[in-house]
Structure formats: structure tokens, C-alpha cells
Amino acid sequence: KNQVEQSPQSLIILEGKNCTLQCNYTVSPFSNLRWYKQDTGRGPVSLTIMTFSENTKSNGRYTATLDADTKQSSLHITASQLSDSASYICVVSDRGSTLGRLYFGRGTQLTVWP
Amino acid sequence: EADIYQTPRYLVIGTGKKITLECSQTMGHDKMYWYQQDPGMELHLIHYSYGVNSTEKGDLSSESTVSRIRTEHFPLTLESARPSHTSQYLCASSLAMLPGLYEQYFGPGTRLTVT
Numbered sequence: 001k002n003q004v005e006q007s008p009q010s011l012i013i014l015e016g017k018n019c020t021l022q023c024n025y026t027v028s029p030f031s032n033l034r035w036y037k038q039d040t041g042r043g044p045v046s047l048t049i050m051t052f053s054e055n056t057k058s059n060g061r062y063t064a065t066l067d068a069d070t071k072q073s074s075l076h077i078t079a080s081q082l083s084d085s086a087s088y089i090c091v092v093s094d095r096g097s098t099l100g101r102l103y104f105g106r107g108t109q110l111t112v113w114p
Numbered sequence: 115e116a117d118i119y120q121t122p123r124y125l126v127i128g129t130g131k132k133i134t135l136e137c138s139q140t141m142g143h144d145k146m147y148w149y150q151q152d153p154g155m156e157l158h159l160i161h162y163s164y165g166v167n168s169t170e171k172g173d174l175s176s177e178s179t180v181s182r183i184r185t186e187h188f189p190l191t192l193e194s195a196r197p198s199h200t201s202q203y204l205c206a207s208s209l210a211m212l213p214g215l216y217e218q219y220f221g222p223g224t225r226l227t228v229t
Contacts, residue, residue: 004156031215032215041222041223041225042222042223043118043204043205043206043220043221043222043223044157044204044220045220046217046218046219049215049217051215089156089157093215093216102159102218104156104157104158105156106154106155106156107154107156109154
């Protein structure tokens with residue numbers, strides 16, 4: 001069964017600190033992995049997309065890593081800001097999915113305190 | 115920022131009413147999707163469309179129906195709303211970046227409450 005598991009479920013950090021969110025998946029055959037940021041009451045917004053051949057990708061203060069052998073990914077946030085408070089969702093797509101269908105994790109709820 | 119719109123943003127309605135959730139995108143994307151999301155839970159695909167006059171059911175069984183008469187418009191209808199339909203409904207559309215690699219853009223969502 002194709003699944004995406006994220007940890008921790010929730011995380012509280014102080015403004016300015018760094019944090020790392022984890023994602024494990026069993027989706028096969030693997031095509032690509034995305035990290036989305038979802039603010040409360042809003043739709044998800046894409047942060048990064050990584051294909052099989054990529055093992056790291058950055059978008060500003062966000063850096064995602066991918067280990068396709070162990071089927072793990074992480075999202076590292078540096079110098080956190082209050083606006084980083086959101087749910088971060090790991091999403092995996094299987095290869096050859098012409099629809100572009102995605103398998104979603106439940107997200108990590110990040111809260112940044114001043 | 116993606117040009118995909120959903121209306122209404124919030125809807126509170128009584129049991130048994132018929133409702134239509136609107137979704138429009140101005141990006142010319144062929145593929146469109148409807149997801150259902152409960153608090154703290156993952157998104158579940160309930161409907162999708164490859165293009166005009168194409169609609170398919172997703173992974174999660176839903177009593178809602180959809181139509182795709184125009185490329186830019188993908189409304190979702192509930193003929194008789196029930197409290198179990200209370201949820202957030204997210205519309206998305208996608209653009210092919212590479213063969214097999216699609217970027218999905220999400221609308222802001224409609225928060226539906228059925229009393």
C-alpha cells in the first residue's frame with residue numbers, strides 16, 4: 001500500500017531557531033517528492049519538488065533532502081520566522097502517473113513562537 | 115501565485131440543501147482535481163478531470179458530483195447536504211513540467227459546515 005508518514009506530528013520552536021521535519025514513504029515506483037506549506041484555512045503551496053535523481057533542493061530558507069534508497073526525505077527550515085507557522089505536507093507521486101495523482105502525508109504542524 | 119479561485123470560501127448550510135462549490139482557474143490547465151481534507155488529516159482525492167467532458171471518481175468515495183463543460187471551470191455539487199459532508203474542499207489544477215511530472219496548484223479551499 002502506498003503511504004506517506006510524517007514526523008513529528010507537531011512541533012513548537014522559538015523564532016530564529018532551525019528545525020527539521022521528516023517524511024518516510026512506501027510509494028512505488030517512485031517519481032517525485034514534494035513539500036507543501038499549508039497555512040490555516042488555505043490551500044497548500046509548493047515549496048520544492050525533487051525527482052529520483054535529486055538529493056537536495058533549496059528554496060530560500062527551506063532545504064529539502066531526498067534519499068530514494070531509504071525512501072526518506074527531510075525539510076530543514078533555517079532561521080525560522082513567525083510566518084513559518086503552518087502545516088508542512090510531504091507528498092509523493094508514483095512513476096508514470098499521467099494523471100499526476102499524489103499521495104499525501106498528514107503534515108507536521110509547525111508553530112513558531114516569538 | 116496560482117490563479118485558481120474557489121467560492122464560497124465559507125458555507126454553513128442546513129441538511130438536505132443542494133449546494134455547488136465553484137472552482138475556476140485562468141492558467142489553461144487541462145487537469146483539475148477536487149480534494150477533501152478534514153482537520154489534521156491528509157488530503158483525499160474525490161474527483162478529477164483530464165479535460166473538457168472528462169470526469170472521474172478519485173480514491174475517496176464521495177456523494178458529490180462534478181462537471182467539466184469548460185476548461186477553466188470545475189464545479190462540485192452536493193444534491194442533498196448532510197452533516198457528514200462537513201469538511202474542507204480544495205480544488206487544484208496541474209501543469210505538466212516534464213513527462214510524468216506535474217505541478218499542482220491549489221485554490222484557497224471552501225470550508226463547508228452542514229448543520
